[in-house]
Amino acid sequence: MSLLTVGSVAFDAIETPFGKTDKIVGGAGTFIALSASNFIKDQRIVSVVGDDFPQETLDMLRSKGVALEGLQIKQGEKTFFWSGRYHNDMNSRDTLVTELNVLGDFDPIIPDSYQGAEYLMLGNLSPQVQRQVIERLTKRPKLIAMDTMNFWMDIALEDLKETLKLIDVLIINDEEARQLSGEYSLLKASRVIRAMGPKTLIIKKGEHGALLFQDEQVFFAPALPLEDVFDPTGAGDTFAGGFIGYIASTDDASFENMKRAIIAGSALASFCVEKFGTQRLLEITHDEIEARIARFISLTNFEMSTVVG
């Protein structure tokens, strides 16, 4: 099976209570592709960078099985740059700098070699760009998953609603789900949002885990209690990449398999936050992933039958 990922490949500069970085490699597309590469070997990325982007990162992605024909390198232009500072609780952050650069007029060109991908992950980008990608595919993927953010709900809600009609799985956080639905109860929010198009909704709650909604079914995956969250940047994209990578590698989009995929995504995200940027994801081994998934199993496993005496 093959996975097509569309998302930013970028530079970040991050400040947390644990330290700060210079410009390091980040971007939703990077985190998604790196995370998914633990499960799926045939990946294709559509994105854009400037000529300031390091060749060694491109080589690293290629070594992980990520095809780069659809990664446009704009000569004389600069890569998207985001800089932010996390507060002490790591749950909120201030954006210090956003330089759109090459992302400002991004035209997501799909190389012929990418056509026929069975799975599509649309990282957070303008809903118009996300829709263009879907429309440019000659064959609809088996499953289209998508991320978005409150920014697009503020400035491009109608565009977003058009795109939502075309996808299968929406992956957003609790605050975004509440804004998009106008409902505080996540159960109610999930119904309103799924009526907009996606049959399946995943609501990420950060350190509080994630909820999966489909028809009348609900599944809850916890987040692993961690010693420290060193840097949350990219954790949501890493979660999404683990989720879609697991689905693609098993070629099974059933509800039961989505549960496993959410555990896989949660496990990958729990590594991501242990170091700055993509650093921890680059070191990770298969044994470590297996061991962490075992911790998720023991974290939630209980045996219970009749309870009332």
Added chain:
Amino acid sequence: MSLLTVGSVAFDAIETPFGKTDKIVGGAGTFIALSASNFIKDQRIVSVVGDDFPQETLDMLRSKGVALEGLQIKQGEKTFFWSGRYHNDMNSRDTLVTELNVLGDFDPIIPDSYQGAEYLMLGNLSPQVQRQVIERLTKRPKLIAMDTMNFWMDIALEDLKETLKLIDVLIINDEEARQLSGEYSLLKASRVIRAMGPKTLIIKKGEHGALLFQDEQVFFAPALPLEDVFDPTGAGDTFAGGFIGYIASTDDASFENMKRAIIAGSALASFCVEKFGTQRLLEITHDEIEARIARFISLTNFEMSTVVG
């Protein structure tokens, strides 16, 4: 087995976005006893009320198997009264009125008929009163569980630490765990707090579920996603009552059984918030509890073996 519960039996007046009540029956002891009564038939309560407290509530408690010899009725005095208003998100509230009344100089007298209880639940009261109860028991219970709140950390921290040395299970919320430990990470907080005495710590996270810590083991129980939270008052006490009631009725304080007890407590708490005060707990049937526990099982159940291809 028998359960001894110590906690306030009180009046509440509650305002939520869904409505408001006059003075209705509440109090930690009431919620704990009502919740535990679904599992354990031999209960004993130590508390105090004024002569304004309704006889019908006392009769109701007795009908649920709760012995009242240790419930002091102070003639010419008034029952503890709390009034609060919940904010729109139901996660925060303002206290409007606190009238300690009979609780101001509460002397927790243990009737002889109460001695020998195998399980003890200390609802939120001053740590000095909680310690007095333990000291007045001729035989140490098999398991002592306790609730407390940030108020006592602010004004009676040394007293609280003395009491913590004597108990087995502390049940507090995440904010309280962070204040008591000085650690933001709940994993770190759990170590600091367990070093103060209790071998087992339960951290309640409201709509985000609950964590159980013992030695190197961690278990996470989700909260059920709900349509609406009508009134959160008493949910934490209902959780504690379900937990200790389940443990007492099964006479098994192993970690595996504590997992089940937390699910039982979570299920009871999910009923409590559906109506004002104790109203929903009074209507609940065994079939409803069974059905709700089945929803918890399906909410977290997944099958997963080797994952990395």
